[in-house]
Amino acid sequence: MDAIARIERSLAEALEPGTTPPLLSLAMRHAVFPGGARIRPRLCLAAAEACGGDDPALADATAAAIELLHCASLVHDDMPAFDDAAMRRGRLTVHKAYGEPLALLVGDALIVLAFQHVLRCPTAHAERVRTVLRIVSEAVGTPAGIVAGQAWECEPRVDLSAYHRAKTAALFAGASMAGAAAAGGPVEAWRAVGERLGEAYQVADDIADALAAEEEFGKPVGQDAAHGRPSAVRELGLQGAVARLHALAESAATAVPDCPGREQLGALIRQEARRLLPKSLAAAAT
């Protein structure tokens, strides 16, 4: 079974409705299915496989947990208090489809479900479960997880590097480290892989945001500028941002620790980096 199939199956198991209030259950599924590229859980599974993949059930649950937390953050970030976004992945956002009260609860429920899903996993490795969840919780919470990253948007002064590290890189780092931990591998050695890939992803996001606005309004000022958010394009210019993206992706690939799956994972990372760039820029950069 390929990585995506494993991830989707694990997510489907986590989101079995059972006796959950029906609208909450529907709204939770709306937030998770159909997914995007599932890049974080794929990174998580890839790290677990590279480390030997001796506990696939725990690896699958860990990967799904990472994705559930990512989806939770999207639901809350889309709400009127933040981006006030009406659409995501071509469909209504959760609060537009189900209302703000349920959107608020969907985020909360998905955060908890991420932990539940790993805790329910019938693995004999209790100590690994503890390590996995510690990594995951640090990647999401305070002081420097994605919730803290989002909170930097509420501060009068922002350190752009700390903001990007927390808002995006933290969950990528958590994905690679938790994947390794699920397979009993080393943890800290995997931090740089996810962290750099996460930074690359955020820079790619800033580039896409700026280019979309350029097409629409004739100048590279998009949602980031509209919301007064820091952006690599505003800091480095468009060409500087593209160069930074490539440097980060290469740096992520070379950071993969020595292990059986090192080459394969390096190739995946480079491939993802090319996919992250808008087509016009990717062609110019190769």
Place this chain on the structure above:
Amino acid sequence: MDAIARIERSLAEALEPGTTPPLLSLAMRHAVFPGGARIRPRLCLAAAEACGGDDPALADATAAAIELLHCASLVHDDMPAFDDAAMRRGRLTVHKAYGEPLALLVGDALIVLAFQHVLRCPTAHAERVRTVLRIVSEAVGTPAGIVAGQAWECEPRVDLSAYHRAKTAALFAGASMAGAAAAGGPVEAWRAVGERLGEAYQVADDIADALAAEEEFGKPVGQDAAHGRPSAVRELGLQGAVARLHALAESAATAVPDCPGREQLGALIRQEARRLLPKSLAAAAT
């Protein structure tokens, strides 16, 4: 050190600001300090003590986690999407003091912190950590934890009993069970203690809500009715609700499993039930 001191110390440790964004850190502390009666974490510690209390560090962390989750739910429930409450415990609610974006993030961060705090506990009992967190996550999430309870308010049809069980009783049940688990005690035997106390607490809340409205508006219609929420007073009448509260508290006290601390805990529960009733009713009922 008495129970309250242990709980406050553990909460203070959990909320050490570190490198958390400053406003988020302040808003999180606003949500947790000063506290209310801390009744859930006291129940949790009491269950751990009654079971032998052989791992006080884990018991303290578990009790604090229960309170952090309770505080998180209050922050989100107070927001405009739900109660739109301006005041709590005599102070501004978090969204009134720090704005909606930070209030949303405070709830998220406190949920994650509850797990982090237990995961950071330097206990040798990895299997107990797993059990404690499984109990805690079920008490908060889907299908029947407090988030699911809140979601019943968004459904067109509500089962009053399922609603109360999830919205309030679930976290009380989790408090008693997780406390027992932290001390290596039996888990299921403790469910009824918290569940009944939680139901009693919700009935007391309905009574207080109705009486406060009666004083103010001359009729027993308060926030519950204003928001179209189910209420024991609306279902059973005021006298019926008081009788139900007493029956539930007595039932909780007698449900305490056979253990060294059984008498003491029974006394605590009966004392709490009296404290929960408005003074006029408590005098009439004794």
